[in-house]
Amino acid sequence: MASAVYRKWMLWGALAATVLAALLVDDESEQAVDDVVQAVQPVSGSSGDKHTVGQTRETLPVDQLGKRKFSARADDIFAVTSWVPKRTAVDSSFNPQILQSRQEEVRRQPPTPSAPPLQFEYLGRVVAEGKTRIFLAQADQNYVAGVGERINAEYRIGRIQEDAVELIYLPLGVRQTLLIN
Template sequence: MASETPFYQKVILWSALAVTLVAALLVEDESEELWEEEVVQPARVSGGQRQHSKHEQAGELLPIDQLGKRQFSATAHDIFAVTSWEPEQIVAIDADTHEQDFQAIEQEEIAWQPLLPAAPPLQFEYLGKVISQGRVRVFLAQGDENYAVGVGERIRTEYRVERILNNAVELTYLPLGVRQILTIE
């Protein structure tokens, strides 16, 4: 029971298709004509001769003296300089050093000592402690995360619990091997 399309609708659809095809053909022909007009033929060079510019053909010289000399920026003296991501180094100077000694230091080559990396400050908050079967565990919080750890256990991959005392928890910051103490009450 499919309803058939009336004859006049078929005629309208077929005539719309015919008009669309004719329009597409006309547009295609016009675009081909536009492209044909824009084609430029390259000039041929025969026998290895180079083409002369219009200045050379007319016998004119290029005004090189009007160009001026190049000026370089002082900050661009070495564009391939090696840079380091290490922190700046500081020099320790004795508090008893006099003005003459400062001048001597400026004239001599200063031996720089690199800054040693330091562990970040502990961000843990002590929540409590429990002793069960002779084993001590502490409850620590860092932000939204809570940890229940004992001696020798790790907190993520950054810290390890070394000792749990009555008033402190000793942690090791594993990336640097630095021990830190969290005081507890």
């Protein structure tokens, strides 16, 4: 019970110290403002202008401020910044290695397109009425075709021989041979 009373007295004491400190600080700030107001002298000859305490009507000496000086890097504030290292300009006519490598790059052309490898499997053949037709399989698809017929709109049968079938890859016009066992 004694500690509860002790706490109350401590809280009341802290409250009293806080109020006293606030009053002292308030008085000091008012005194500082009064000192500043007295230092400013009002402009004489003001005709009918109402000024509040501390405001005067003086012009600033702008001509005495001087011009601002900017650094050379501050010229273009919207310049593009690139993190790619800058390349140095080298005259290739004086360096034969660079000249030769550039000529090789010009000579290089993209590789010519080639037909994909044949994915057909030969299943057999049938000869009827003088026409030979072959049976081919590709993945899950089975095809029956004769000379001149198309398969998948990509291949056409060119010739059928005893030991080989010639297929033409239509997009490039490349002839490919499928060997028969």
